[in-house]
Amino acid sequence: MRRPLLGAAGLLVVMALLEALPRAGLVDGRFLPPFGTTARALGAQLATGGFWTVLGQTARGWALGLALAMVAGVVAGMVIGSVPVLRAATASTIEFLRPIPSVALIPLVVLVYGSRPESALVLVVYAAFWQVLIQVLYGAADVDPVVRDTARSYRFSRWGTLRTVVWPTVLPYAATGFRLAAAVALILEITAELVIGVPGLGHAIGVAQSSGAVAETYALVIVVGLIGVVVNLSARAVERRVLRWHTSVRRDL
Amino acid sequence: MTTVLSVDALAKTYRSPGRTVEAVRDLTFDIGRGEFVCVVGPSGAGKTTLLRCIAGLMPGTGGSIHLDGTAVTAPPAGMAVVFQEYGRSLFPWLTVRRNVELPLAEKGVPRPARRARVDEALDAVGLSDSGNAHPWQLSGGMQQRVAIARAIAYEPSVLLMDEPFAAVDAQTRAELEDLIRALWHRLGITVLFVTHDIDESVYLGQRVLVLSRSPTEILADLPIDLPAARDQLTTRASPRFTALRAQVYTLIQRAKAGER
Incomplete structure (x- = not known):
């Protein structure tokens, strides 16, 4: 009970500071309007249909990219992770491709797709995929040797072992991968919209900024932050349900 | 013999x-x-x-x-093996029943026969009432009983x-x-x-x-x-x-x- 209260108190302090600093003249109100002004701008935004359209575009691009990255990452990770030869053969390639920042691909996707949603999708999938893949690979390597022996001695089929032994072991890792990927996917979606002009919240932020609507710009940035919070909270809720048997979640023992 | x-x-x-x-x-x-x-x-x-x-x-x-x-x-x-490390040999993500049942499912035993054999095995080790618990909710001795039940159910x-x-x-x-x-x-x-x-x-x-x-x-x-x-x-x-x-x-x- 104390933790959410303290969290709310911290948030209030930040809001009060944002209100007080420009009012006291410590920062220029033209670049940082008082919080009240930003909040009003946010309220006005919520009332327009255009806002909900761009929000939907961002959410759709993010969710689709994340879903593709999850499926690809989990499948690739399970297959690579459970075949030692594949794992050894792909390790250096993965270590090479993984650190390439997704934004470095912007010129490439602009060339191919211009400012269509596909541009953002490619960036989101590329960035989020590695987050999931790496976690799932760790998970697949973490199957307890005694559990593995148990499955072998009861003659589980290859598919049975994947489904009933490897997958449950991977699940907590995949959940972590999902949370990391969700955040990265949001960053890339907004970046693509802002830099390339793919329709969505990022694009709207760019437009607001270039037309001097400072309060609207801040309001939209706050919306992006809120999306991040909601995504993280729901991911944790799902995790707690699915992983109630796992040591990180369960209460007894 | x-x-x-x-x-x-x-x-x-x-x-x-x-x-x-x-x-x-x-x-x-x-x-x-x-x-x-x-x-x-x-x-x-x-x-x-x-x-x-x-x-x-x-x-x-x-x-x-x-x-x-x-x-x-x-x-x-x-052959069925009961390992020393009962805590690691049982699958924590499955209930006791499912733990005993899984090798039978993998073996291709049809569902009704499976259920009967799981009931029998759990009864034989004195765990009829703990079927829906997860292994980690049981004591060490009870966990090893689950592993024994799993082995004997395999016949x-x-x-x-x-x-x-x-x-x-x-x-x-x-x-x-x-x-x-x-x-x-x-x-x-x-x-x-x-x-x-x-x-x-x-x-x-x-x-x-x-x-x-x-x-x-x-x-x-x-x-x-x-x-x-x-x-x-x-x-x-x-x-x-x-x-x-x-x-x-x-x-x-x-x-x-x-x-x-």
């Missing part, structure tokens, strides 16, 4: 670059259907190596193993047990010993029980195989002529038990000293 498991001149040498360890030199023994055989040896006698070879989890480097007349090259269908020709009671407290251990004796008696299963505990091997077995120090051979094959009905108090206090115990103890000491 028909032979169910036959181990013939089994040898195992671990080879890695620059290092060769001869763990098992020559093991030969037969186990008849329905027998309860204990394997005991000094620590480092290659008990685990022997068990993993018999279970088909690891190939030997010499000799052969036959179960029901078929050579063992991979985990055979007619193996041979039940292999790898120091199964080494990690539970003394009272639970006595209970589990009586449980496994009772199950063996009632179900007529064949048990190969590996242990480092001399008393346990004499109390449980009809025969005790004493292993030499590594590289392992069989030092003695000792029949345990105690009456079939055993209990913790009278059996362990009987002069015959004490004599047999002393005999195995002496053999282990000689094994430690390097006799083979």
Whole structure:
């Protein structure tokens, strides 16, 4: 009970500071309007249909990219992770491709797709995929040797072992991968919209900024932050349900 | 008595670059259907190596193993293993029932038959009421009972047990010993029980195989002529038990000293 209260108190302090600093003249109100002004701008935004359209575009691009990255990452990770030869053969390639920042691909996707949603999708999938893949690979390597022996001695089929032994072991890792990927996917979606002009919240932020609507710009940035919070909270809720048997979640023992 | 498991001149040498360890030199023994055989040896006698070879989890480097007349090259269908590390051998993401049921599902036993066998097995180990719990909600002794239930539900020709009671407290251990004796008696299963505990091997077995120090051979094959009905108090206090115990103890000491 104390933790959410303290969290709310911290948030209030930040809001009060944002209100007080420009009012006291410590920062220029033209670049940082008082919080009240930003909040009003946010309220006005919520009332327009255009806002909900761009929000939907961002959410759709993010969710689709994340879903593709999850499926690809989990499948690739399970297959690579459970075949030692594949794992050894792909390790250096993965270590090479993984650190390439997704934004470095912007010129490439602009060339191919211009400012269509596909541009953002490619960036989101590329960035989020590695987050999931790496976690799932760790998970697949973490199957307890005694559990593995148990499955072998009861003659589980290859598919049975994947489904009933490897997958449950991977699940907590995949959940972590999902949370990391969700955040990265949001960053890339907004970046693509802002830099390339793919329709969505990022694009709207760019437009607001270039037309001097400072309060609207801040309001939209706050919306992006809120999306991040909601995504993280729901991911944790799902995790707690699915992983109630796992040591990180369960209460007894 | 028909032979169910036959181990013939089994040898195992671990080879890695620059290092060769001869763990098992020559093991030969037969186990008849329905027998309860204990394997005991000094620590480092290659008990685990022997068990993993018999279970088909690891190939030997010499000799052969036959179960029901078929050579063992991979985990055979007619074998179930109860591991020492019960806490890690059970799947924490499944309930007790599902843990017992899963190997049967993998074996292709139809659902209604599966349910009946799970019920029977859980009842036999006294866990009828804990089917819907998760293994980690149970005590160590109860977890090992689940692993035993899983093994007997599988209806193996041979039940292999790898120091199964080494990690539970003394009272639970006595209970589990009586449980496994009772199950063996009632179900007529064949048990190969590996242990480092001399008393346990004499109390449980009809025969005790004493292993030499590594590289392992069989030092003695000792029949345990105690009456079939055993209990913790009278059996362990009987002069015959004490004599047999002393005999195995002496053999282990000689094994430690390097006799083979």
